[in-house]
Amino acid sequence: MPDRIYDVAIIGGGPAGSTAATLLARAGRCVIVCEREKFPRFHIGESLLPASMKVFTRLGVHEKFLRAGFIEKFGGEMAGSDSERGVKFYFEDGYGSKCDHAYQVTRAHFDELLLDHAAENGAEVREETTVESAAFADDGVQLRVVHKNEPARELSARYLVDASGRNSFIGTKFNLKKNYEELHKVSIFAHYIGVDREEGRDGTLTRMIRGLDRWFWMIPLTSERSSIGIVVDTAVFRNARQSPERFFEEALAAQPLILQSMRGAKRVTPVYTATDFSYRNTELVGDRWLLAGDAAGFIDPVFSSGVFLAMMSGELAADILCEALDRPKRAARLFVRYERQVNKAMDMYLRFVHSWYQKEFIEVFLHPRDILQIPQAVNAILGGNIGGSFAINWRMRIFYLIVWLQRYAPLCPRLRLLPKRETPAVPSPSLEIVP
Numbered sequence: 193m194p195d196r197i198y199d200v201a202i203i204g205g206g207p208a209g210s211t212a213a214t215l216l217a218r219a220g221r222c223v224i225v226c227e228r229e230k231f232p233r234f235h236i237g238e239s240l241l242p243a244s245m246k247v248f249t250r251l252g253v254h255e256k257f258l259r260a261g262f263i264e265k266f267g268g269e270m271a272g273s274d275s276e277r278g279v280k281f282y283f284e285d286g287y288g289s290k291c292d293h294a295y296q297v298t299r300a301h302f303d304e305l306l307l308d309h310a311a312e313n314g315a316e317v318r319e320e321t322t323v324e325s326a327a328f329a330d331d332g333v334q335l336r337v338v339h340k341n342e343p344a345r346e347l348s349a350r351y352l353v354d355a356s357g358r359n360s361f362i363g364t365k366f367n368l369k370k371n372y373e374e375l376h377k378v379s380i381f382a383h384y385i386g387v388d389r390e391e392g393r394d395g396t397l398t399r400m401i402r403g404l405d406r407w408f409w410m411i412p413l414t415s416e417r418s419s420i421g422i423v424v425d426t427a428v429f430r431n432a433r434q435s436p437e438r439f440f441e442e443a444l445a446a447q448p449l450i451l452q453s454m455r456g457a458k459r460v461t462p463v464y465t466a467t468d469f470s471y472r473n474t475e476l477v478g479d480r481w482l483l484a485g486d487a488a489g490f491i492d493p494v495f496s497s498g499v500f501l502a503m504m505s506g507e508l509a510a511d512i513l514c515e516a517l518d519r520p521k522r523a524a525r526l527f528v529r530y531e532r533q534v535n536k537a538m539d540m541y542l543r544f545v546h547s548w549y550q551k552e553f554i555e556v557f558l559h560p561r562d563i564l565q566i567p568q569a570v571n572a573i574l575g576g577n578i579g580g581s582f583a584i585n586w587r588m589r590i591f592y593l594i595v596w597l598q599r600y601a602p603l604c605p606r607l608r609l610l611p612k613r614e615t616p617a618v619p620s621p622s623l624e625i626v627p
């Protein structure tokens with residue numbers, strides 16, 4: 193029999209789970225987090241959005257972030273593979289902007305910091321603890337959990353938050369996952385030291401380089417370390433019949449905008465791969481459970497929305513559950529509101545991502561015209577402003593219309609999005625593991 197009844201049990205200690213745990217514990221709720229891994233652990237998703245700054249303030253972690261050495265990020269830059277330079281955007285210029293920066297983080301340290309913060313605020317955190325099963329009843333949920341190699345035990349809670357990531361414990365249990373077939377991508381990436389950067393705030397920007405069938409990121413993580421990666425259709429990668437390392441090295445060697453920044457760079461991690469199959473669960477709530485973060489859905493890595501959506505859904509889940517615990521009769525209505533708000537956020541990013549994978553998106557983006565403040569609205573979405581502002585929404589409709597029209601009439605110069613063939617290949621950076 194379970195030894196106590198928790199108000200909320202949370203599966204997963206990533207950004208969604210730790211955010212929910214901190215806020216619930218601060219509200220006086222009895223909460224437990226079951227995380228199957230031992231932190232710190234390597235994870236991708238290193239670039240954050242200014243829309244998350246409010247929840248960071250609410251959590252009280254800004255000072256910890258600065259002590260950890262996380263870089264303040266002031267915007268981004270986009271370019272085409274055949275461009276000589278990109279177009280920069282700064283968060284302070286976004287429509288209705290209330291924050292001019294976010295952070296670039298190493299996820300191992302970021303996730304560990306948030307989970308430790310949850311424990312410091314009163315949440316019970318159990319790492320290396322796997323949830324094997326869940327049985328739901330009218331008044332709660334009973335979990336069977338295993339810590340390392342110890343015998344299984346039972347936990348009982350009134351509500352469950354599934355923040356277990358892409359494996360989605362509840363999504364798998366109830367067969368809820370729906371893949372977006374048109375967004376079957378694979379990410380290949382590594383960390384480097386010695387990558388050249390610009391001075392000042394421009395040295396903090398996330399750089400995105402759009403190719404014809406792929407795109408690249410360059411993210412400064414610390415004063416020395418950078419994350420560099422490629423996202424490509426899974427079919428393209430498989431058809432190349434190359435190892436991830438070889439595919440990655442050849443792809444980087446063909447990109448002039450990347451090479452000019454990597455002349456003295458050294459790779460300091462292995463080359464990693466992650467299948468970025470975009471998906472969403474068809475239901476995000478049940479009578480006694482909610483899905484948060486990647487357990488609810490994942491909409492491509494392109495605009496750094498993963499951590500933002502995780503933090504947003506974790507915060508919302510905590511607020512909804514606090515009210516549901518106080519007013520049980522309102523729980524069903526509250527859960528519907530939660531599902532609607534999380535789905536709305538994912539819908540906005542899904543449309544933005546679909547537009548990005550049209551060649552015309554980057555053609556329009558690289559030739560901005562300050563008409564009706566449309567560039568500022570696009571900037572606002574890039575910063576995570578998805579609050580449903582009418583002023584932003586109608587401008588984004590016009591932007592999508594322009595992207596669609598670009599297909600049939602060259603409103604902006606056409607781009608080949610292919611690197612110049614005469615670009616010489618360079619030796620691959622040597623592997624030198626640095627802690």
